[in-house]
Amino acid sequence: MAEIVTVEDPADPRLHDYTDLTDVELRRRREPAEGLFIAEGEKVIRRALQAGYRMRSMLLTAKWTDVMRDVIDATPAPVHVVAPGLAERVTGYHVHRGALASFERRPLPDPADVLGRPGLRRVALFEDTVDHANMGAAFRNAAALGVDAVLLTPRCADPLYRRAVKVSMGAVFSVPWTRLDAWPGDAGVLRENGFVLAALCLSDRSVTLDELADRRPEKLALMLGTEGDGLSPAALQAADVHVRIPMDAGVDSLNVAAASAVAFYATRPR
Numbered sequence: 001m002a003e004i005v006t007v008e009d010p011a012d013p014r015l016h017d018y019t020d021l022t023d024v025e026l027r028r029r030r031e032p033a034e035g036l037f038i039a040e041g042e043k044v045i046r047r048a049l050q051a052g053y054r055m056r057s058m059l060l061t062a063k064w065t066d067v068m069r070d071v072i073d074a075t076p077a078p079v080h081v082v083a084p085g086l087a088e089r090v091t092g093y094h095v096h097r098g099a100l101a102s103f104e105r106r107p108l109p110d111p112a113d114v115l116g117r118p119g120l121r122r123v124a125l126f127e128d129t130v131d132h133a134n135m136g137a138a139f140r141n142a143a144a145l146g147v148d149a150v151l152l153t154p155r156c157a158d159p160l161y162r163r164a165v166k167v168s169m170g171a172v173f174s175v176p177w178t179r180l181d182a183w184p185g186d187a188g189v190l191r192e193n194g195f196v197l198a199a200l201c202l203s204d205r206s207v208t209l210d211e212l213a214d215r216r217p218e219k220l221a222l223m224l225g226t227e228g229d230g231l232s233p234a235a236l237q238a239a240d241v242h243v244r245i246p247m248d249a250g251v252d253s254l255n256v257a258a259a260s261a262v263a264f265y266a267t268r269p270r
Helices: 013-018 022-032 042-050 069-074 084-091 111-115 132-144 162-167 185-193 208-217 231-237 256-266
Strands: 004-006 036-040 055-061 079-082 099-104 123-128 149-152 177-179 196-200 222-223 241-244
Touching: 004 222, 013 036, 013 079, 013 099, 022 036, 022 084, 036 042, 036 162, 042 055, 042 069, 042 099, 055 084, 055 123, 079 084, 084 149, 111 149, 111 231, 123 256, 132 149, 132 162, 185 196, 185 208, 196 231, 208 241, 208 256, 222 256
Parallel strands: 004 079, 055 079, 123 149, 123 222, 149 177, 196 222, 196 241
Antiparallel strands: 036 099, 055 099
16 A cells, blocks of 8 residues: 655645646656656546556545555555645646656667567558657547557657657557657668658659558558658658548648548557
8 A cells, every 4th residue: 555645835846747847858868767657537547557657656636545445455656645836836737637646667668579579460650740749649549449569769759758758648648659760760660661652742743642552551550740741751751652632622731630630540450
C-alpha cells in the first residue's frame, strides 16, 4: 500500500516531478532527462499502469483519494494529497481532474526490433510533427484504427509529454513506438522488412488514397509530415509512392491528425 502524505508547501521537494507543468520548453528538457512522464486523469493513470509503467508518485486532491483507492492500495509509490489551490501553484494550472501521476520512462526499442515483430502489417511514420495535441490525436487514431506501430523522426514532439498523453487518452501506452535515428536514411530499415513507403502529400505523381488501398500492399508504412509544410523533399524522394486524399470545396489538405485518421481507416486490412 502506498504511503499517503498531506503536503502543504508548494516548494516541498517531494512535489518536484509536478512543478511548472505548463512550461513546455522546461518540461521537454526535464522529463526525458530525468526519465519521467506525467499522466493526468484517472483513466490515463490506470492505462499507464495497465501498460506496465512503473509509478513514481501520485498527486491527488482529497476528493480523489476514494476514486483512486484501489490504485493507492496496489502501489508502493507515495501519494501526495494537496489542496486544489496548492496543486495549481505547483503545476501552473487548475488541475480540474484532481489526479496526476509521475511514471518512469522506458528505453526506446531499436527501430529494427519494432519493424521485425511478427504480424506487423501497417505502421505510421511521422516526420517532424511538432504539435503535442496532433501527436496525441495521431496515437489515438493509430490505436483505434489498428495501426501496428508508430515511428517518429528525431524532431517529432514527445508522445509522453502530458498534453500528448492526455489527448491520446493513454493510447500512447498501447501502440508500440520508437524514434528513428537518422531520417530519411532509415527508410532502408523499412524496406528491408518488406514495407512499401507511402507518402501522404500533394504531388503531381500522387495516386488517390483509394487507389493505394485497392493495391492492398502486404506491409505498408504511411508517412505524414510536419504541420504546414508536410513531408520534406528528402522524405518524398525516399517514398515508394505518393498518395493524396481527394478534397472538395477548394480545400487542399487536412490537419495532420485528421489526415492520419482518414489514411488509417482507408488502408485497414479487409
